[in-house]
Amino acid sequence: MVNFCYVYDCCLKFRLQLLRYLLVEIKNGIFTSDKLFRLTPSVSVWNSCYRSCNSSWAATKAILDQELKSIKNAGTWKEERIITSRQDALISVEGKTEKVLNFCANNYLGLSSHPAVVEAGKKALDKYGAGLSSVRFICGTQDLHKELERKVAKFHGREEAILYASCFDANAGLFEVLLTPEDAVISDELNHASIIDGIRLCKAQKIRYQHRNMKELEEKLEESQGARLRLIATDGVFSMDGNVTPLRNICDLAEKYKAMVFVDECHATGFFGRTGRGTEEYFNLTGRVDIINSTLGKALGGAAGGYTTGKKEVIELLRQRSRPYLFSNTLPPPVVACASKGDDHPICPVMLGDARLASVFAEEMLERGIYVIGFSFPVVPKGKARIRVQISAAHSEQDIDKTVDAFLDVGKKLKVI
Secondary structure, three states: OEEHHHHHOOOHHHHHHHHHHHHHHHHOOOOOHHHOOEEOOOHHHHHHHHHHHHHHHHHHHHHHHHHHHHHHHOOOOOOOOOEOOOOOOEEOEOOOOOOEEEOOOOOOOOOOOOHHHHHHHHHHHHHHOOOOOOOHHHHOOOHHHHHHHHHHHHHHOOOEEEEEOOHHHHHHOOHHHHOOOOOEEEEEOOOOHHHHHHHHHOOOEEEEEOOOOHHHHHHHHHHOOOOOOEEEEEEOEOOOOOOEOOHHHHHHHHHHOOOEEEEEOOOOOOOOOOOOOOHHHHOOOOOOOOEEEEEOOOOOOOOOOEEEEEOHHHHHHHHHHOHHHHOOOOOOHHHHHHHHHOOOOOEEEEEEEOHHHHHHHHHHHHHOOEEOOEEOOOOOOOOOEEEEEEOOOOOOHHHHHHHHHHHHHHHHHOOOO
């Protein structure tokens, strides 16, 4: 006797085979309502279903095993270390008896575990609950969501803002809504993966220019003048290299060729620029960028969340059509409260080139009490593996000195220096 609920947990092909059997029984008048949860397929039907499923998985498993093996052989396999403490400058790591210095978090302002931020989250949990079990437009908008959107818009000097579950979602939900096949998007080749994926979802002409190469950007703008709308897309600060986009030049070219400018400020918001308003403020260009996307999950408390801010019409269109916004649960109230409370560039890549060397280097650093991670393809281009060092406001000068000494020690041991 077969429990139909159990069938639900079997592989898809197995379930389809059994469903075909069920439909045959219904057609022949064998199946009745009292048999809904207790079906009796013949042994031959059962065995046939099982063999079909087993054979399909065996072929799939062989393909997946080969792919996983190739990742390991390339030295780009990513192990996840287990942290057993809160995020901070000093953290506890599974397998280590002493705390280690953390130099690879996006916790730029040290707010992830700040008592005031944590307390704000606790109060919101008590007042608003853990979550809303809904998307925004159904029953997922609370007053604190609107308050944070107003704060974000005011912070950037924009008309409106819209919250997302992450900045990845904000990037995924922007280009498809804004651009049509008549338009063109011109993107820096080293833009973040979320920008690249967001652009892939739209039907506009997709053009890339060499990293920070303004001569090539102008050539691409000249070539695409037949497009209805053109959008230049760039990171403000590039997360793997730590360099800054030449935003003044980009804005000047956009003005010359009547294009719009989009900037992802995830690695700038809260701490880059005179008052932490990012690349636009750093270059004294306030108001010249058309659309800004950024995150609540780095400098501004470190929990989660992202946003788009810009002209009212852009934000209203996103509320109506942006799929990650329309089909994702709203941000949990404690996360919103933490981000709302949380209202020299810290990324420094140590270039090594070889992926396996970067992984070994990171492990040697951990042995010396320094938590950093080796970055390799596909996070960075092939042949450009590195250790990304990120400094937080929570680090002391002694912490930085200890880390520099450790880099020198490991560099000599591995014959990099």
